[in-house]
Amino acid sequence: xxxxxxxxxxxxxxxxxxxxxxxxxxxxxxxxxxxxQLTYTELPGGxxxxxxxGTELFTLVGxxxxxxxxxxxxxxxxxxxxxxxxxxxxxxFDFGYTVTEADTTVVYAQAATSMVLVSxxxxxxxxxxxxxxxxxxxxxxEPVPFRRGPSRATSTEGAR
Numbered sequence: 001x002x003x004x005x006x007x008x009x010x011x012x013x014x015x016x017x018x019x020x021x022x023x024x025x026x027x028x029x030x031x032x033x034x035x036x037q038l039t040y041t042e043l044p045g046g047x048x049x050x051x052x053x054g055t056e057l058f059t060l061v062g063x064x065x066x067x068x069x070x071x072x073x074x075x076x077x078x079x080x081x082x083x084x085x086x087x088x089x090x091x092x093f094d095f096g097y098t099v100t101e102a103d104t105t106v107v108y109a110q111a112a113t114s115m116v117l118v119s120x121x122x123x124x125x126x127x128x129x130x131x132x133x134x135x136x137x138x139x140x141x142e143p144v145p146f147r148r149g150p151s152r153a154t155s156t157e158g159a160r
Contacts, residue, residue: 004084004139005041007034009099011074021071027109028064031097034081035113038095038139049135056119057126062092063114067146070108072099079108084141091125092116093136096144112144 009030017023039049039059053059072079079099086096097111098104119126128136 004082004096004141005038006102007037007081007083008078008102009033009081010078011072013074016074019071021073024066024068027066027068027099027111030079030081030099031064031066031083031095031111031113034083034097035095035115038083043135044138049132052129052132052135053117056121057117058120059115060118061113062116064111065113065144065146066109066111067148068109070106072108078102080104083139085136085139086112086141086143088128088133088136088140091118091127093128096141098144110144110146112146 011022015022015026039053042048080102082098082100082104084096085093087094093115095113095115097109097113098107099109099111100107117126117128117132118124
């Protein structure tokens, strides 16, 4: 995980589907909760990443990818979402996540989200400032080690 943070996530009874485990869509909510908490975390020099974004800009999800590794059944003890930054581009940045036990010995899912900084007035991407980049760098870690790597061909590629 490197320099990210760990967010406790209580499993709610309503998170459980007819297969008696946390529904796949709920995992996206867990990731969103962690992402919001991270961006509102106090930075070493004061303020938050959301303060650096300000009111004229906002961040949009451009892409989510989740790899489900083990089911989570309803229980009174929480799971934990570990979140960190995996890459920083011109106007975009990526988060990596694992959903785990507190000690990270069991990994239920790993995921990635691509975010884009956007102007509220134009709807167009905006370049990250130096201060925003420095804040994101404080949470920098390794890429998510998805089992299906980028070099693995999909089944549709051979059909062309």
